[in-house]
Amino acid sequence: MTAPVPSQAGAQPGPGTTGGTADATAQPLTRPAPEPGPASGCPLAVVVVRDGIVPLGADEAVAEAGGAALLIGSGTKEAAAELPPLRRAWLAEAGAFAPARWAAALAGVLADAGPLLLPASPDGRDLAPRLAAALGRPLLAGVTALREHGADLIRYGGRLAMTATVSGSFVATLQPGIRGAEAVPGEPELTEVDLELPQCPDVEVLEVLPPDPATADLAEAPRILGAGAGLTRGGEPSGTAAIDLLGRVAAALGASVGATRVVTDAGWADYQRQIGATGVVADPDLYIAFGVSGAAQHTGGLGAPEHIVSVNLDPSCPMTAMADLGIVTDAAALLRELADRLLTADEGER
Incomplete structure (x- = not known):
């Protein structure tokens, strides 16, 4: 059985419009603290976990989402303990990284969710566009600050800063090291989620090789x-x-x-x-x-x-x-x- 996830009342998932014109009236995205069931419209962090290890920037994405997160991968329960800002998490044990299958499975689970926030880690940058395509949402990549109807982005190696505006919900990758993340008191509420992974063309991990330091991210x-x-x-x-x-x-x-x-x-x-x-x-x-x-x-x-x-x-x-x-x-x-x-x-x- 699939556990309920945060919903955004009245949201119309679908492609939004993006633009490079700054929105002077944009306000920072509000981040209501989740209740026993997360508040309607609350954004949700999506964090890829490998063997209980969370990527750089995961804590900031969780903090930006008001402490609500879906953890997917392997060792998600152990990973939850490594996220001090976490208030409530949905844990999806999905094995080895399979971004296409995960995106297809999550599309049904997160169809009514608010903005989805992923850290701009290698796995986050791989999953985010697939998730956006599966949900029919715009993708905002390289976000430095979230706004009520969009986000501030950086482009061209930091040479260009711009504000993109969107209609409806979106998927975003957040630049790490910008926001900070404060711990919240108490233990987070954890809910296990059973995902049905469809059969579809996807990447397959044959072997994990240590990176070449000269070219590593x-x-x-x-x-x-x-x-x-x-x-x-x-x-x-x-x-x-x-x-x-x-x-x-x-x-x-x-x-x-x-x-x-x-x-x-x-x-x-x-x-x-x-x-x-x-x-x-x-x-x-x-x-x-x-x-x-x-x-x-x-x-x-x-x-x-x-x-x-x-x-x-x-x-x-x-x-x-x-x-x-x-x-x-x-x-x-x-x-x-x-x-x-x-x-x-x-x-x-x-």
Whole structure:
């Protein structure tokens, strides 16, 4: 039997209209706290769970939805304990990730629900468009703020901010690291949901391979070496050479390369490597910042790393102030020293 889920009285699911014109009268989306049965019109977070692990930004999506969430995947009950903002959750144990089958099954369950909010994690970005298509709703991707009839979005690597307006309910992916999420007192109310997964063409997980740190999504990277203006201050050709050397050192350490907007705007690193409020939101275990001053635009995308090391000539810069270890020296010189110690003639053996 399928458990009831939040409904939006009077909602007419169906394609809405989107646009790039800012709505000056738009108000933040209201988030009523769920009652024993969630309040009518309350948005719902949809969180993909893998073996009890929730993705980055899941807690923010749940908080944005007023504490109401549907958790789908494997280990959903364990995952519920990892979401402090959770008030009430519907748990759908659905096995391995199958976005097409899940979307088809959820379409019937969530047909009358309010706005559906997913974290902009790899799985969330994969499921959201399928869910929107199955429900006949508009998709708002890369949302930085929700509005009563739409959302604020970022586009083109953070170069464009726009407001999209929609009619009716929608599906949205939320940029993590922007909202924050506060814990709520008490234990959440949990309800199990039995989904009937239809047979339809879908992806099949044959094997899970560890990601290549050089190309891995920074949102999932456990270790990141960050490049700032202090590392590339010599400009061309030293800027390109510095990023290349940083990549080789990162590979030797099993880490990924990140960068500030100054570095990506100069063309020394791809925009996919940009960490910040208008770039990728990362949450690594270790972040080593080479020549990064720590501007708010950059640190706004850092999440909460367990350990931060700052290499900078300025001992009073914001990045050094927030670091667990500050090394006051020339970032480029220290990087070259690391390269001398870590890199061998045959780097392919590492």
